Amino acid sequence: MAILITGISELVTCDETLEGADQSQRLGILRDAAVVVGAEFEDSPTTIRWIGPAVSAPEADWSFDLGGQTLLPGFVDSHSHLVYAGDRSAEFAARMTGEGYDGGGIATTVEATRDASDGELRSLLTARIDEMRSQGTTTVEIKSGYGLEVEEEVRHLRLAHEVTEETTFLGGHVVPPEWRHDRAGYVDLVAGEMMDAAAPYARWVDVFCEPNSPHAFTGEEARAILEAGQDAGLGLRVHGNQLGHGPGVQLAVELGAASVDHCTFLSDADVEALSGSDTVATLLPGVEFSTRSPYPDARALIDAGVTVALATDCNPGTCNSSSMPLMIALAVREMGMTPAEAVRAATVVAAQSLRREDIGVVRVGTRADLAVVSAPSYLHIPYRIGVPIVKTLQV
Template sequence: MAILITGISELVTCDETLEGADQADRLGILHDAAVVVGAEFEDAPTTVQWVGAAADAPAADWSFDLGGQAVLPGFVDSHSHLVYAGDRSAEFAARMTGQPYDGGGIAVTMAATREASDPELRALLTARVDEMRSQGTTTVEIKSGYGLTLEEEVRALRLASEVTEETTFLGGHVVPPEFREDRGSYVDLVAGEMLQAAAPYARWIDVFCEPNSPHAFDGEEARRILLAGREAGLELRVHGNQLGHGPGVQLAVELGAASVDHCTYLSDADIDALAGSETVATLLPGVEFSTHSPYPDGRRLIDAGVEVAIATDCNPGTCNSSSMPLMIALAVREMGMTPAEAVRAATVVAARSLRRSDVGVVRVGARADLAVLSAPSYLHLPYRVGVPIAKTLQV
């Protein structure tokens, strides 16, 4: 069945090849637009079948009018940690009074998550994904990393795979307390038996490469984990350069990782490496907001030619927010990005960080994952910060 969507005041396609679209900000904007979506057969994904001016719209089986609202690709949240139990609001309150973050609070979440049952974790996970979708997010990447035993990491990925195809094995999140005096054995476990058990449930492998934290992994430990993951058939992502200068960015580029995330502390050499690579720099402004840390310099990265994405990093410790509209506003207000750059970072470039071309864009053949704004333009995303104007368009 084909469905015609009309009454679109501004259609942000993020398709730089779309004829007749305004490409001044690389957003591929059409005004007074329409979209036809549909599925080829029952149970097939709904895809975009036609895009253009409303006056030229073809006939369809059914239609509805949005009454002058703006439409854009559904947000792609390419970095989240949603499989967890417990609460760390007291840690947040402590940071607001000056306590620094060093990654140690992850052990608190680990203990609560290990104690939770499958039904409890599934209910929490489903509620968090629903919360994201209610704010316009249509694709979400979900990491493990709060179990840190073979059984718990597999459980987290199995549950995550029920709600997304973008699942990431993060056994290399931190060294759990029981291995604190024997880091080598934990690296052996992550790169060996744990990885082999987790790989069937994961598309990606990630590691928290952060020598500035006593809980995370140095460059050589991270390299070993990533290479083992690649050997097991997983694609690479990296947490890097969050708490200080370190090897994470250079390692990600060297190994051809799809994305290196955080990128708060970067040298000129790091930026040059990113600019000459296919590795996306994914910035997580909600973390800096929630930890009183310096924001990454998005303007510097973009001006250097680096592909920049943004994501929530939704997690219980350093950013308990699922709002991509908030991340867009923070990117504009605090990281020097224009509204157009922030929207691209939350859609088509975020999709690129997942090596996806079927989401984050409104073009014929792409998934019909659309977000609608109760506003006439995408400019209202950073302009009306904190107001719930974005939602997933149900078709």
């Protein structure tokens, strides 16, 4: 069945190849536009079938009018930790009074999540996915990392795989308390038995490479985990340079990781390495907001030729927000990005960080993962900060 969407005041395609579109901000904007979507088969994904001026729209089986709203690709949240139980609001309150963050609170979530049943975790996960979709997110990457035992990591990845194909094995999140006196043994476990058990449920492997934290992993420990992930056929992602300068970015680029995330503390050499690579720098401004840390300098990264994406890092400790519109607003207000750059970073570039070409863009043949802005322009996303004007379009 073909569905015609009309009444689009501004269609933000994020397609730089679209002829006749306004490409002044690299957003491929069409005004007074229409879109036709449909599924080729009953169980196949709904895809974009036609894009163009509303006056030229073809007939369809059904149509509806957006009444002058903005249409854009659904947000791609390429970094989240949604399989968890428990609450760390007291930790947030403590940081607001000056307490620092070093990753130690993760153990609290590990304990609560291990104690939760499948049913409890599934219910919590479903609610978080619904919350994201209500704010325009249509694709989400979900990491494990709150199990840190073989059976628990597999259990969390299995639950995550029920709601997304973008699942990431993060056994290398922190060293759990029971392994604190045998770090090498835990690294061997993650890179060996745990990796073997988790790989069938994961597309990616990630590691928290942060020598500035006593709980996370050094460069060599991270390398061992990432190389084992490569050998298991997983793509690479890295938590890097969040708490201070370190080897995370350089390691990610050297190994060809799809994304290195956080990038709060970068040297000139780190920026140079990123600018000459295919590794995306995924910035997570909600973390800086929630930890009172300095924001990454997105402006400097973009000007240096680095590919920059945005994600929420939705998690119970350092950013308990599922709002991609908030991340866009923070990127514009605090990190020097233009609204257009931030929207691209949350859609087509975030898709690039997942090595996906079928999402994050409105183009004939791509998935009809769309979001609506209750406003005449995408500029209202950062302009109306905190107002729920973006939602997923159900087609």
